[in-house]
Amino acid sequence: MIGTLSGGLLGTGVAPVVPSSYESIATANVGSGGTSSIVFDLSAVSGYKHLQLRYIVRNSLSLGYFDGIFFYFNTDNSDSNYYRHSIQAEGAGSPGAYAYNALPIITYPANNQLTNTFCGGVIDIYEYQNTNKTKTVRLLEGIDINGAGADLLRSFMWNSTTAINKITFERSGYGFAQFSQIALYGIKD
Amino acid sequence: MAVTYDPLSTTTLTSNQANITFDISSTPNQSYTDLIIICNVKMSGANENNNLQFNNVTSGGYYSVTRLYGNGSTYSTNLSSSQDQMQLGEMSTTGSTDVIQIFNYSNTNVNKTVISTGGQTGGFMKITTGLFRQTSAITSVKLFPGSGNYGIGSTFTIFGIKAAS
Numbered sequence: 001m002i003g004t005l006s007g008g009l010l011g012t013g014v015a016p017v018v019p020s021s022y023e024s025i026a027t028a029n030v031g032s033g034g035t036s037s038i039v040f041d042l043s044a045v046s047g048y049k050h051l052q053l054r055y056i057v058r059n060s061l062s063l064g065y066f067d068g069i070f071f072y073f074n075t076d077n078s079d080s081n082y083y084r085h086s087i088q089a090e091g092a093g094s095p096g097a098y099a100y101n102a103l104p105i106i107t108y109p110a111n112n113q114l115t116n117t118f119c120g121g122v123i124d125i126y127e128y129q130n131t132n133k134t135k136t137v138r139l140l141e142g143i144d145i146n147g148a149g150a151d152l153l154r155s156f157m158w159n160s161t162t163a164i165n166k167i168t169f170e171r172s173g174y175g176f177a178q179f180s181q182i183a184l185y186g187i188k189d
Numbered sequence: 190m191a192v193t194y195d196p197l198s199t200t201t202l203t204s205n206q207a208n209i210t211f212d213i214s215s216t217p218n219q220s221y222t223d224l225i226i227i228c229n230v231k232m233s234g235a236n237e238n239n240n241l242q243f244n245n246v247t248s249g250g251y252y253s254v255t256r257l258y259g260n261g262s263t264y265s266t267n268l269s270s271s272q273d274q275m276q277l278g279e280m281s282t283t284g285s286t287d288v289i290q291i292f293n294y295s296n297t298n299v300n301k302t303v304i305s306t307g308g309q310t311g312g313f314m315k316i317t318t319g320l321f322r323q324t325s326a327i328t329s330v331k332l333f334p335g336s337g338n339y340g341i342g343s344t345f346t347i348f349g350i351k352a353a354s
Contacts, residue, residue: 089257089266142318149255183352
């Protein structure tokens with residue numbers, strides 16, 4: 001696993017903007033060898049009210065069935081500043097509902113699980129630049145590996161009114177396998 | 190910034206119909222990252238599941254699903270492996286919606302993951318994750334109820350979402 005992958009930004013040479021309410025901002029594609037983290041720098045992004053991240057992800061580690069990688073905003077990676085709630089299906093077992101005072105998380109299959117199989121998901125970040133509101137996030141994701149799987153609906157709260165200028169996906173010792181992809185979109189009013 | 194989230198086609202049924210197929214094999218329709226299909230359905234006969242098959246693959250057990258659902262008073266989960274179709278949202282005779290998201294449909298390095306979120310006026314809701322255990326690019330999507338027909342007036346719209354390269 002190597003280094004950090006940047007989703008990029010877009011300061012120079014940007015094509016003329018065509019009016020639309022939903023636009024692609026940047027995409028992180030994980031190459032051979034994987035990556036330990038993915039970062040989206042939003043400092044040069046403007047004109048959007050909400051953000052959406054769409055992804056397919058797989059753990060670079062061969063560890064268990066499913067696990068998770070955290071994400072956080074700006075430089076705040078303190079569990080105590082985030083709240084996480086979820087309802088989920090865990091295969092054929094009973095549904096679960098959970099609440100934690102912890103960093104937001106996305107789930108992915110371990111690298112020794114069904115070959116070429118990824119978790120798909122969508123994250124919505126509402127009013128990410130509003131400095132009068134704490135930040136609310138919704139996540140819908142799912143994994144199926146033919147015989148085991150999970151459906152996850154989650155909400156997160158970042159207990160801060162600071163505008164979001166960076167999104168970082170990382171967890172110590174974990175990473176993303178090759179062909180993982182996270183795409184960032186902006187949504188206007 | 191790249192403009193995206195384009196409507197590719199919409200079909201409104203003028204007669205009861207047993208299935209609908211989207212042909213997305215053309216070059217422009219292979220240039221998106223994800224697909225979203227919004228099904229707004231009234232079944233003509235009885236309530237039924239909304240099923241999906243890709244690329245005319247109808248055998249071999251290449252599909253599997255994991256479901257989380259509620260019927261207004263209870264909730265549960267289940268999964269089905271090695272199926273010949275993905276069994277997604279629950280369609281009703283009084284009205285139902287199934288939003289089907291197909292991730293990285295043209296990426297030949299990955300099996301295809303699908304998330305369906307569906308609800309119907311009878312009070313049934315379902316989140317389904319589906320897997321198609323093939324790395325081939327998706328060139329066609331067939332939707333069909335478990336039995337019976339989609340009713341007149343049902344609509345099916347497919348959108349393409351393109352990520353920045």
